[in-house]
Amino acid sequence: KAGVTQTPRYLIKTRGQQVTLSCSPISGHRSVSWYQQTPGQGLQFLFEYFSETQRNKGNFPGRFSGRQFSNSRSEMNVSTLELGDSALYLCASARTGSVYGQYFGPGTRLTVT
């Protein structure tokens, strides 16, 4: 069974640009959640989608947004990039909406210059 896949794996952007990251969940999983991991702030929860609806959201500015498609694939968008947005962005999928059942992908390393 294929795991969670994230594309691209590495990305370099310039301050002020916007970026879209993609996450393909494990087949049959309906929940996708997104996280930001930095050395300073650690792993932080961004938001979670279940059956195309955003159910929960962490404490991030509105520049961070996401969506989920009918096939459960999800995208995360960051607008007006700042240097502090440089991070590893992880997504995780779960069959149900339980936080216990999530499997993480390998992440997308975003560098903002």
Next chain:
Amino acid sequence: QKEVEQDPGPLSVPEGAIVSLNCTYSNSAFQYFMWYRQYSRKGPELLMYTYSSGNKEDGRFTAQVDKSSKYISLFIRDSQPSDSATYLCAMTDADNYGQNFVFGPGTRLSVLP
């Protein structure tokens, strides 16, 4: 004060040792507790989860939650070099991710052969 504090590490132990990893938290609404293991350049993987107070054992791993002290622990018995990783505690107020899903900063563990 951060919402979740974790023993900073890094922690280095000989193979076969018993390892104790600990987190403290401040939000009494947390009911769902998790431990994740993250190998270098990989996404986290869920090791153990518990609901409310009590102990849970799975092979060489034991998770303990003391809600009265706002303290959770993960014990690893007969530690192996393959246990070398960063361990993250996580907690939330609901099993569907909730309104406040937070992670500790992580403890890096090295098990020396």
